[in-house]
Amino acid sequence: MRIRILKKEADNILVAASKENVRVGDYILVSEGARRLVLQIYDERYLDVEGIEEEIAREEVLSASAQGVVEDPLDLSSVSTLIRDMRILVCKARGTIEKGRLSPRIDWVPSRANSKISRIMVNELSSSIAPLGRRKIKVGKVDSSFDFSLAAEALDGRITVITGRKESGKSHLAKMLLRGLLEYGAYSLVFDLNDEYDTVGLREDGTKSSVAGRVVVLRPGRELRFSLSSVGLRPVVSLLTHSLEMPGTSLREFVKIWESIQSRGELSMRGLEEAIQQWRCNELVRDAMHARYHTLLSSGLFTDSPERQFDLEKFFASREEGAALVLSLGGVSPLNRRMVVEMILSKLVELLEQRAIPPVFLLAEEAHLYLRETYWEDLITRMRHFGVFSIFVTNQPDAIDQKIYRQVDNIFLYNFSNEADLSLVSQASMVDAETVRAIVRTLPPHTCLLLGHAANNLPLVIGVNPFDSPSSGVTRRFFGDIDLQRMVE
Numbered sequence: 001m002r003i004r005i006l007k008k009e010a011d012n013i014l015v016a017a018s019k020e021n022v023r024v025g026d027y028i029l030v031s032e033g034a035r036r037l038v039l040q041i042y043d044e045r046y047l048d049v050e051g052i053e054e055e056i057a058r059e060e061v062l063s064a065s066a067q068g069v070v071e072d073p074l075d076l077s078s079v080s081t082l083i084r085d086m087r088i089l090v091c092k093a094r095g096t097i098e099k100g101r102l103s104p105r106i107d108w109v110p111s112r113a114n115s116k117i118s119r120i121m122v123n124e125l126s127s128s129i130a131p132l133g134r135r136k137i138k139v140g141k142v143d144s145s146f147d148f149s150l151a152a153e154a155l156d157g158r159i160t161v162i163t164g165r166k167e168s169g170k171s172h173l174a175k176m177l178l179r180g181l182l183e184y185g186a187y188s189l190v191f192d193l194n195d196e197y198d199t200v201g202l203r204e205d206g207t208k209s210s211v212a213g214r215v216v217v218l219r220p221g222r223e224l225r226f227s228l229s230s231v232g233l234r235p236v237v238s239l240l241t242h243s244l245e246m247p248g249t250s251l252r253e254f255v256k257i258w259e260s261i262q263s264r265g266e267l268s269m270r271g272l273e274e275a276i277q278q279w280r281c282n283e284l285v286r287d288a289m290h291a292r293y294h295t296l297l298s299s300g301l302f303t304d305s306p307e308r309q310f311d312l313e314k315f316f317a318s319r320e321e322g323a324a325l326v327l328s329l330g331g332v333s334p335l336n337r338r339m340v341v342e343m344i345l346s347k348l349v350e351l352l353e354q355r356a357i358p359p360v361f362l363l364a365e366e367a368h369l370y371l372r373e374t375y376w377e378d379l380i381t382r383m384r385h386f387g388v389f390s391i392f393v394t395n396q397p398d399a400i401d402q403k404i405y406r407q408v409d410n411i412f413l414y415n416f417s418n419e420a421d422l423s424l425v426s427q428a429s430m431v432d433a434e435t436v437r438a439i440v441r442t443l444p445p446h447t448c449l450l451l452g453h454a455a456n457n458l459p460l461v462i463g464v465n466p467f468d469s470p471s472s473g474v475t476r477r478f479f480g481d482i483d484l485q486r487m488v489e
């Protein structure tokens with residue numbers, strides 16, 4: 001192999017390579033005695049030899065003016081061609097392999113004269129790392145040709161972010177992960193902003209995969225309606241406080257009314273309305289309660305009909321083989337979205353605290369559009385503790401606070417066209433900003449950079465596989481395919 005260590009510059013190690021078929025993101029191994037230093041290429045440049053530009057220029061002039069008079073008895077031109085073709089691979093040390101085990105040690109520099117250097121494939125690297133789990137979700141390819149699977153366990157108990165520009169493949173990947181989780185019998189809740197997760201159980205030809213029956217799509221106000229008694233006081237109070245900004249005094253009266261009608265066995269929307277009218281209280285307080293009552297009523301999210309109400313606890317109890325509950329938020333007004341999310345999350349945590357349901361993976365697309373500010377931290381701290389493991393999908397990386405990024409375990413990064421997004425993401429991620437910036441910029445379509453726990457903290461460039469599912473959730477267009485065909489004809 002024609003690569004050599006050139007020098008160390010700050011924490012970069014520069015390697016000279018000629019005719020070596022390596023790319024940004026690939027790994028290199030430098031062996032010296034029993035130790036091996038693992039390097040990752042994150043940037044490339046040309047060798048900057050003194051006078052090389054002048055020489056190139058001279059050769060150009062010569063070959064243009066003196067055609068046919070090419071004499072080079074010592075074959076010097078091929079040497080200079082070699083030098084000119086020489087690339088510098090800018091690398092970062094990622095760890096040390098000693099006795100077959102990888103550790104994050106990078107506090108030594110191999111000798112320039114006595115070390116041997118070679119390419120190492122991600123698969124070989126993995127053999128020196130204890131596996132994260134045995135439930136594999138096939139995701140794509142590494143080193144252009146080797147299969148890469150993610151351990152489902154790497155998402156379990158963890159926070160994951162999938163980000164990149166529009167149309168880069170984020171939802172595509174999220175669907176693959178979701179199907180994988182379903183195959184292993186996990187429970188997921190999906191906040192589906194573009195109504196595209198309904199097909200996650202189907203194959204491309206429309207037939208059902210083994211998990212099709214585990215995917216349940218509910219539209220708020222239609223299949224998804226709650227009754228006051230199945231939701232309970234806490235989620236409703238949380239909705240009134242956070243989504244409908246009900247003042248404290250009114251809220252206290254509301255709780256009294258609730259308790260009173262509950263003790264009489266009249267806990268229903270109808271019972272609530274009557275009680276608000278008859279309740280002895282300040283008129284302003286009554287008005288405040290009344291206004292909220294009407295918002296709840298007109299949202300269509302509540303029903304008194306026992307057959308039409310959705311019960312989250314029963315949903316889990318009746319599905320032993322795992323399930324994905326897809327909340328289809330596409331056509332839902334922003335206020336209703338926030339109300340549904342508030343109630344579902346609050347109910348979820350209540351049930352998890354009581355250990356009434358198993359842990360749940362929460363897949364949230366563009367969560368900043370419906371998740372209130374204070375929920376973010378709650379999700380990554382308290383809620384994670386009780387068993388909500390979030391996967392945030394967004395094309396607006398700045399919608400996620402830096403504080404949150406610091407707690408994230410796994411990041412899937414797709415390409416960004418926008419410099420500001422790229423800087424933000426590179427600073428927020430768990431590897432040095434330089435690496436992320438340089439690699440993400442070069443990512444081809446359908447390729448992402450995986451950072452963090454799921455990659456054993458070795459940044460991995462993954463070419464994501466196609467997903468065997470009907471395409472859905474495509475952005476509506478005015479000019480469809482038909483027009484295109486006509487134009488071609």
Ligand SMILES: Nc1ncnc2c1ncn2[C@@H]1O[C@H](COP(=O)(O)OP(=O)(O)O)[C@@H](O)[C@H]1O
Binds near residue numbers: 165171
């Ligand atoms: N790895 C992939 N292989 C093949 N097609 C892909 C891949 N990733 C994404 N696509 C396709 O590209 C389009 C955009 O992907 P999508 O996941 O919807 O993007 P995003 O959610 O980032 O906006 C979709 O039609 C999707 O099917």
Ligand SMILES: [Mg+2]
Binds near residue numbers: 170171172
């Ligand atoms: Mg998407």
